[in-house]
Amino acid sequence: MPKSTKNQIMTTLAELLQAKRLDDITVTELVENCGISRQAFYYHFSDLYGVVDYGIQILLDELGAARPEDWHTAMERALTLLREHRTLVLNVYRAYERSYVESHVRRWAAPLVGARTRLAARSYAVTESQIAFMTDLLTQGLASIVLSWVEQGMPSSVIERMDDFDILVGGCLDYTLERLAQKNKR
Amino acid sequence: MGEVPVRVLTGTSFLSMETARRRGYHGADTTKTPQTERNVYDMAMMNSVKRAGFRALYGYLDKDPDTNIPKLMDWVDRFAGDGPNSFPDQRAAFRRVIENPDNNWYRLIRSMWTDIDGGVRRTFFENFMLNGNLIGWPIQEQARERYGCNIPWAILLDPTSACNLHCTGCWAAEYGNKLNLSFDEIDSIITQGKQLGVYIYIYTGGEPLVRKDDLIALCNKHSDCEFLCFTNATLIDEDFADQMLRVKNFVPAISVEGFEAATDGRRGTGVFQKVRRAMEILKARQLPFGTSCCYTSANLDSISSEEFVDQLVEWGAKFAWYFHYMPVGNDAAPELMPSPEQREQMYARIRAYRNSKPLFLIDFQNDGEYVGGCIAGGRRYLHINANGDVDPCVFIHYSDSNIRQKSLLDCLRSPLFMAYHDGQPFNENHLKPCPMLENPDKLREMVARTNAASTDLQSPESAEHLCAKCDGYAAAWHPAAQRLWACGHSREGCADACAPRRQAG
Numbered sequence: 001m002p003k004s005t006k007n008q009i010m011t012t013l014a015e016l017l018q019a020k021r022l023d024d025i026t027v028t029e030l031v032e033n034c035g036i037s038r039q040a041f042y043y044h045f046s047d048l049y050g051v052v053d054y055g056i057q058i059l060l061d062e063l064g065a066a067r068p069e070d071w072h073t074a075m076e077r078a079l080t081l082l083r084e085h086r087t088l089v090l091n092v093y094r095a096y097e098r099s100y101v102e103s104h105v106r107r108w109a110a111p112l113v114g115a116r117t118r119l120a121a122r123s124y125a126v127t128e129s130q131i132a133f134m135t136d137l138l139t140q141g142l143a144s145i146v147l148s149w150v151e152q153g154m155p156s157s158v159i160e161r162m163d164d165f166d167i168l169v170g171g172c173l174d175y176t177l178e179r180l181a182q183k184n185k186r
Numbered sequence: 187m188g189e190v191p192v193r194v195l196t197g198t199s200f201l202s203m204e205t206a207r208r209r210g211y212h213g214a215d216t217t218k219t220p221q222t223e224r225n226v227y228d229m230a231m232m233n234s235v236k237r238a239g240f241r242a243l244y245g246y247l248d249k250d251p252d253t254n255i256p257k258l259m260d261w262v263d264r265f266a267g268d269g270p271n272s273f274p275d276q277r278a279a280f281r282r283v284i285e286n287p288d289n290n291w292y293r294l295i296r297s298m299w300t301d302i303d304g305g306v307r308r309t310f311f312e313n314f315m316l317n318g319n320l321i322g323w324p325i326q327e328q329a330r331e332r333y334g335c336n337i338p339w340a341i342l343l344d345p346t347s348a349c350n351l352h353c354t355g356c357w358a359a360e361y362g363n364k365l366n367l368s369f370d371e372i373d374s375i376i377t378q379g380k381q382l383g384v385y386i387y388i389y390t391g392g393e394p395l396v397r398k399d400d401l402i403a404l405c406n407k408h409s410d411c412e413f414l415c416f417t418n419a420t421l422i423d424e425d426f427a428d429q430m431l432r433v434k435n436f437v438p439a440i441s442v443e444g445f446e447a448a449t450d451g452r453r454g455t456g457v458f459q460k461v462r463r464a465m466e467i468l469k470a471r472q473l474p475f476g477t478s479c480c481y482t483s484a485n486l487d488s489i490s491s492e493e494f495v496d497q498l499v500e501w502g503a504k505f506a507w508y509f510h511y512m513p514v515g516n517d518a519a520p521e522l523m524p525s526p527e528q529r530e531q532m533y534a535r536i537r538a539y540r541n542s543k544p545l546f547l548i549d550f551q552n553d554g555e556y557v558g559g560c561i562a563g564g565r566r567y568l569h570i571n572a573n574g575d576v577d578p579c580v581f582i583h584y585s586d587s588n589i590r591q592k593s594l595l596d597c598l599r600s601p602l603f604m605a606y607h608d609g610q611p612f613n614e615n616h617l618k619p620c621p622m623l624e625n626p627d628k629l630r631e632m633v634a635r636t637n638a639a640s641t642d643l644q645s646p647e648s649a650e651h652l653c654a655k656c657d658g659y660a661a662a663w664h665p666a667a668q669r670l671w672a673c674g675h676s677r678e679g680c681a682d683a684c685a686p687r688r689q690a691g
Contacts, residue, residue: 038369042369
């Protein structure tokens, strides 16, 4: 079966999501719109949630890996892209439990935040576990901001404020790392 | 086939685990539960506790199997307590196995970590052990009680009657090669099965892999079930093995007749090498597989030899299922049925290997004692052929139900299946479990009473014709079966039964 079937399925689901929530769509409805059989759908995916996972993976591949210095630009690009597909994103988001989405956002954001933290930590004598602790805290903060933003209907003002968030993170990191390094010296 | 929006299913006990995880579902959502369905949700709650416990236990084993497998029984003992239902003897036996690294069963369990892909292993534990048994069994029990009929533990089905080989004497060929269960029909059988607690599906045929894309699609759709497949293995190629690795819940049972000459003699020139290639492809990807052998008067000595069993282990098989030749069909060859001496040899050899080889061996005709006799007729399994006929057994081609006309539950409540339900066990001696082979009068009577028809579409065979081929066999096997049963089940019985033989021998 050609790989394009997978993309065709994803594109059709994206179209359906312009009008309906994910949990109001059935596989039968999707395959009828797609012009394929149910077994062709299930050859590739376990369910519609699998298609969403696949779509997210493609999105992440498109965004590519960001350099730690550019992490907030990467965030801005990601949020802008999500906002461009606002209806679709909301129709997907509402079909999930918040805790599930949160764990995924954190998984995605953690390496980015980790790299940013590590970059700042280069000039301080801090331990690995201290870096991990700060990464975890900042990742949680970032995930919270993203989820609240989606729940508020994805206003553009939040994207504009990512600059401020970056300043907050930078200041917070420098201050805390310095204090931790002092503590380690004692 | 109609489909309900997924939201309606949220909170049911048969929600796919993967889907449930995605939605952050951790058990019954009692806030949305109507009071009338409380017991369903109590069960769902209990299941989520079982899942959590099982996953914790699995994670513990997976982290450091060498250290933690031997400690497993400390955990189990702590939970089991010392009440009357705490299985002290069984626990002690299991402890002896897992505390001895040289024990064959320990080596088999340990090989799950050295030879099998981590994702496939985890899926097997979740789908087979957790869903198929810990979670499925209580649902099956509840259904048995509620409906008063047999509820199976596994369902065997033929996706197609087609086969790419033309083996001598294959009973599957009787159905011809134009019949198929559609994807939607198999999907419906599995969906109905899961509602009754059945999470284990076994494909036979025909050659199921003629339909390999549909089988992968079904593995994907029912990612909480474990699928086993009897196959000649010639259609297992690199691409299919990659798909198996992707879906993680498909385990082949590869048919072998013995070594190269025997396999090619029955299945065709070059088949043996293709089978070996398939096993290498599977082994390279760390995919589990087993073998399936039919023993006859002609090949029994060779395929039950130690040399052959050691070869299976070396090839990488994790299980070996042995089936007694059944004289089914108008053109069957009754002379291929093993003699009583041969069957007794099989009995002794398989038991010896089970105590010495790192391979899970089952001889379906001689191992009735572990499952209370005949498991057919839906007691533990049933068979649905590629025409939709619901047979009590892969070897008993009589039916009064077709899955295209009745629900799975109604098939189980049909007169023929109820006759099995009411008649089982067909013999108190579980070395004589079958209503055909060892108790032919039982099948004659059940088929006559229920007006079940032959489902052999090529050449319908009467129950009388079939059972007549077994009368002599049953009478000849009886004395050995009685002696072995007495030996295996009481010391006094053994002394009485074996004394004359000892003197004679």
